[in-house]
Amino acid sequence: MDLSFGKKKxxxxxxxxxxxxxxxxxxxTRRGWEIIRLGYAELxxxxxxxxxIIDSITVTNAIKSLIKEQNIGVKDTVSSLTGHSVIIxxxxxPAMSEEELADSIQWEAEQYIPFPIIDVNIDFQxxxxxxxxxxxxxxxxxxxxxxxxxxxxxxxxxxxLNPVVIDVDSFALENMMEINYAVAPGDNIAMVNIGASxxxxxxxxxxxxxxxxxxxxxxxxxxxxxQRQLNVSFKDAEDLKTGKKTDAGISPSAAxxxxxxxxxxxxxxxxxxxxxxxxxxxxxxxxxxxGGSKTAGxxxxxxxxxxxxxxxxxxxxxxxxxxxxxxxxxxxxAPFFGVxxxxxxxxxxxx
Ligand SMILES: Nc1ncnc2c1ncn2[C@@H]1O[C@H](COP(=O)(O)OP(=O)(O)OP(=O)(O)O)[C@@H](O)[C@H]1O
Ligand SMILES: [Mg+2]
Numbered sequence: 470m471d472l473s474f475g476k477k478k479x480x481x482x483x484x485x486x487x488x489x490x491x492x493x494x495x496x497x498t499r500r501g502w503e504i505i506r507l508g509y510a511e512l513x514x515x516x517x518x519x520x521x522i523i524d525s526i527t528v529t530n531a532i533k534s535l536i537k538e539q540n541i542g543v544k545d546t547v548s549s550l551t552g553h554s555v556i557i558x559x560x561x562x563p564a565m566s567e568e569e570l571a572d573s574i575q576w577e578a579e580q581y582i583p584f585p586i587i588d589v590n591i592d593f594q595x596x597x598x599x600x601x602x603x604x605x606x607x608x609x610x611x612x613x614x615x616x617x618x619x620x621x622x623x624x625x626x627x628x629x630l631n632p633v634v635i636d637v638d639s640f641a642l643e644n645m646m647e648i649n650y651a652v653a654p655g656d657n658i659a660m661v662n663i664g665a666s667x668x669x670x671x672x673x674x675x676x677x678x679x680x681x682x683x684x685x686x687x688x689x690x691x692x693x694x695x696q697r698q699l700n701v702s703f704k705d706a707e708d709l710k711t712g713k714k715t716d717a718g719i720s721p722s723a724a725x726x727x728x729x730x731x732x733x734x735x736x737x738x739x740x741x742x743x744x745x746x747x748x749x750x751x752x753x754x755x756x757x758x759x760g761g762s763k764t765a766g767x768x769x770x771x772x773x774x775x776x777x778x779x780x781x782x783x784x785x786x787x788x789x790x791x792x793x794x795x796x797x798x799x800x801x802x803a804p805f806f807g808v809x810x811x812x813x814x815x816x817x818x819x820x
Pocket of ligand 2: 484485486487
């Protein structure tokens with residue numbers, strides 16, 4: 470959703486997750502991308518629940534202090550949404566130009582959206598002619614609920630910023646991959662972003678996202694299972710999971726293994742669904758991102774259960790690191806910034 474009316478300027482990326490807010494700002498230099506600002510702030514678990522902002526004052530204040538802490542002067546903001554407020558569908562339309570489709574999209578999209586069309590903002594990307602040809606083209610249709618967009622743009626405005634683009638996590642990850650990894654043209658790459666409450670799965674082919682799905686599962690399920698099995702508080706379970714706290718008497722590994730199994734199964738199911746609808750293709754590699762990808766043993770587990778090579782994506786792989794960035798914590802922070810780095814490549818005025 471481009472709210473910018475065509476101008477192109479540097480913007481700050483704001484990834485408002487349910488457990489933490491990430492800010493990133495990048496410059497595009499002659500040598501390539503340079504990251505110049507990077508900030509991270511945790512949110513209390515009740516501020517954003519399942520993608521809905523419950524406590525907007527807490528969220529606004531967290532954004533404000535991050536912007537201040539990172540000394541960010543730019544006001545224009547690119548952020549993103551994921552989960553059940555976002556509907557992404559691949560559909561076929563009669564072949565037409567982008568302008569023609571832009572004019573008729575509200576009408577064309579209606580039958581594919583499970584909400585009244587008046588309640589959503591619609592965007593699209595033309596993927597190309599359908600394999601069957603016959604004057605049809607494939608289009609990725611994106612619908613986002615207006616009330617959710619409003620909730621997010623309001624906290625951004627309240628923090629003194631100017632929301633110019635609301636993107637979708639999967640598309641931000643596509644941008645992050647594009648600047649960091651050289652993917653062979655015929656390869657299908659799966660992106661699995663494991664957040665706190667949502668895991669988004671997508672498949673990129675030829676530089677375009679051709680499949681997406683989100684599942685309401687993430688780091689919180691690990692924490693909750695540890696909490697249940699070991700009878701400890703959410704905070705203690707979280708600390709045991711992340712290794713912040715160790716206790717000789719109790720180990721979170723049984724709970725972690727159980728949830729890892731469920732998550733790997735769900736990822737496999739989604740990818741099987743994608744492969745079922747896409748004849749003769751296969752997924753060459755899974756790239757993980759999101760804080761949940763830091764879970765001990767999870768990448769190896771995912772690889773074993775899906776029989777697909779798994780790697781944790783490094784959003785800073787091909788990026789110059791600016792002088793104000795704390796290099797010591799960069800590797801540790803990398804999994805949190807897959808979406809943020811992708812958003813930071815957006816210049817508003819982009820589609
Ligand atoms: N070292 C670690 N080991 C395991 N899990 C971790 C670690 N560090 C952070 N996490 C988990 O990562 C999750 C947060 O990741 P992330 O910041 O990507 O999510 P989010 O964007 O806030 O959430 P969402 O996208 O679901 O709204 C939390 O569940 C947190 O417990
Ligand atoms: Mg997230």
